[in-house]
Amino acid sequence: MLELVLGLSSVLASGVVMAWARARANTLEVVDLxxxxxxxxxxxxxxxVDAVVLHQTGFSRGLDPIRYRKVTAHFVVLPDGTVVxxxxxxxRLSASNGFNSRSVAVEFVGNFRSVQGGWWKPEKYGRNTPSAAQIRAGRQLLRELQRVGVRYVFAHRQSLETRGNDPGPEIWHAVGQWAVTALGMSxxxxxxxxxxxxxxxxxWRRAPTLA
Incomplete structure (x- = not known):
């Protein structure tokens, strides 16, 4: 279990196990569901396991972690920076197609823009932008995963062409490309x-300039 590997301590709060880890200057809050x-x-x-695959959910159900319990991913990163x-x-989860056998799936909550600047069915799923807290938490999660053997970071689109905007340019540049540059992942x-x-x-590899 990642929490034990990272040395997280757990406390019971409102029926949900809350795990906390401090690494470098950031604090990673993990809600264990x-x-x-x-x-x-x-x-x-x-x-x-040697890889992490980044996804966007394509929707938001707010900040209540329990509302994401049926998402097919190992971790979900909420807009307030909480990691579930x-x-x-x-x-092994059926989350990332050709990467399933070797990867950890991480979903970022939101319906994020494409390079063309549009959102997928925005009238139904909203128009979201990754928050600073979400990006910080995603980066910290990748740091922790690297410590337990993850060496690769992939986008879901790399294993399924129809997921062409998954996770999208904003998440990829801020978290995926950052992991390549700052952490030395491939x-x-x-x-x-x-x-x-x-x-x-x-x-996607450059700072996104969206139409």
């Missing part, structure tokens, strides 16, 4: 994709 998330989503993992753990890192390099995936666009 593994007991509330559907165990039926978990499969036996046979491969070594739904499944053990040791479990995204496979220009042109890298698996299965039916599509490479990371060059525009």
């Amino acid at each position: 593994r007991a509330e998330a559907p165990a039926s989503k978990r499969q036996v993992r046979k491969a070594t 753990q739904l499944h053990p890192v040791s479990a 995204d496979g390099g220009p042109g890298y994709a698996v299965g039916t995936g599509a490479p990371i666009p060059d525009a």
Whole structure:
């Protein structure tokens, strides 16, 4: 379990286990909902975990962690910077297509823009922008995952072309590309994709200038 590896202590608050970790100058707050998330989503993992895959949920249900318990991801990062753990890192999830066997799935809550500046069905799912707290928490989570063996950071689009804006230029540049530059993680390099995936666009690697 990631919490134990990171040396987090747990306290019971309102029926939810709250785990806290301090690393460098940042504090990472992790709400542990593994007991509330559907165990039926978990499969036996046979491969070594060496990658994290970044996603956007494409919607927001507010800041109540329990409302995300059915999301298929190991971690969900809320707009206020809270990180919710739904499944053990040791479990394989059907979350990231060709990366499933080796990866940890991280969902950032929000319906984020594409390079063209548009949102997916904004009248239904809203128009969101990643918050500073969300970006800080995502970066800190990747730091912690690196400490337990994660060396690669991928975008969901790299394993499924139809997820072309997943996680989108804002999350990728602020968290994914940051991990490549600051942490030395690899995204496979220009042109890298698996299965039916599509490479990371060059525009995502630069600070996003959205139409």
